[in-house]
Amino acid sequence: MTDGPVPVSPSTLHLLGRFSELYTGAERELLDLRQLAAGRRPVRLWSDAPVHPGYAGEGISAIQPFSHQFPKDGALLMGGSHLQPGVWLKYTRFERIIVLHNISNQRQLFAIVQSVREATGLELELVFVSGLLQRSAALPGSIIPSLMDLTPFLDVAAARLDASPPGRVARPFTVGRVSRDFLDKHHPRDLSLYRMLASRGMRVRIMGGTCLAPGLQGVEGIELLPAGAEPVPDFYASLDAVFYRTGKFVEAYGRVVLEAMAAGLPVVALELGGYAEVIEHGVSGFLVRTQEEAFDALLALENSGDLRRLTGNAARQQAIKVHGPAATERHMAFYLRQGAALRAP
Known part of the structure; x- marks a missing residue:
């Protein structure tokens, strides 16, 4: 009988998020x-907060330090720099701690780097969802776009290709977007843009848009839906184009934009955002700076089935890439790697 290396069972990968809200991209x-x-x-x-009932059945455990219910060893992956682990972190022996930096708030990132060093003596491994964020933070790390399963969105694109030729559609040309239902997710000038589109006979569908009701409720052609009102792939199947821009903050990546691209939809988006690193202007989408540029791009898409088809196909290919x-x-090879972490100096 030959002696050989004893196989080592893989340690647990602990994924920490804030599952107190539904429809958040990080979770x-x-x-x-x-x-x-x-x-x-x-x-x-x-979860570092009480788990929302909507996640029932997902097997998510809320951290309870005084009941000794928290991750203790293996690898810890923190799904956002908005998370601030408590005193329990001092009683762990992780081999790696990874932080996904996915919001445009560098102060929170610096705070978590310092707190983890002090609590564990480990050097954090930073993952930035876009080059935009890494340049802003000026810290070393890996750039890994938000991981996602494109399958249901690619199915939407396939159904779109199998449908009748993309000329003038029977229903009104429909523009929409998906986001959480908070005003900060919307730009102050979005309301006037949606009114202009509706006045031309376009249909506007906003899922995560009930917060806009004071300015848009009752406007013919505009439909405001709560977040999660429809499965996102089904919602995208009802659109001909996506318009996306945010208000008070810069979108670190914008996975809903990539999901729309995978669904074969042409996207018109504000040029400032992590998704802009993926979109080639005029080929796989349109990056705009002003209200006028946004309106003109959407008007061009309404008037040209060929432009919708070519842009949507290029968007789908880019999302797959x-x-x-x-x-x-x-x-995934990065996330699943096992080994000792670096010690903080």
Whole structure:
């Protein structure tokens, strides 16, 4: 009998989020990451706040330090720099701690780097969802776009291609977007743009738009839906184009934009945002600076079925390039790697 190396069981990968709200992109990514890691490494989901009832059945544990219910060893992946672990972090022995930096708030990132160093003595591994964020933070780390499962959105694109030729559609040309239902997710000038589009006979559908009701309620052609009113792939199947821009903050990445691209939709978006690193202007989407540029791009898409088709197809191919199986496997290799972490100096 020959002696050989004893196989080492993979340690648990703990995914920490804030599952107190539904429809947040950071937590959706953690759920997708768990699915991608299934069968390859033990994974547990944790929340630093009480878990929303909508996540019932997902196996998410709320951290309860005084009951000793918190992750203790293996690897910890924190799904956002908005998370601030409490005193429990001092009683852990992780081999790696990874932070996904996915919001445009560098003060929170610096705070979490310092608190983790002090509590564990470990050097954080930083993952930025876009080059925009890494340049803003001026810290070393990896750039890994938000992980996501494109399958349901690619199915929408396939159904769109199988439908009648993309000329003048029977229903009104429909523009829409998806986001959480908060005013900060919308630009102050969005209301006037939506009114202009509706006045031309276009249909506007906003999922996550009930917060806009004081300015748009009752306007013919504009439909304001609460967040999660429809499955996102089904919602995208009802659109001909997506318009996206935000208000008080810069979108760090914007996974809903990439999901729309995977669904074969042409996207018109504000040029400042992490998604802008993926969109080639005039080819796989349109990056705009002003209200007039946004209106003109959407008008051009309404008037040209060929432009919609060519842009939508290029958008789908770009989404696959960034988030398809090959790219996903490369990024998962980083998350699943085992080994000792660097010690903070």
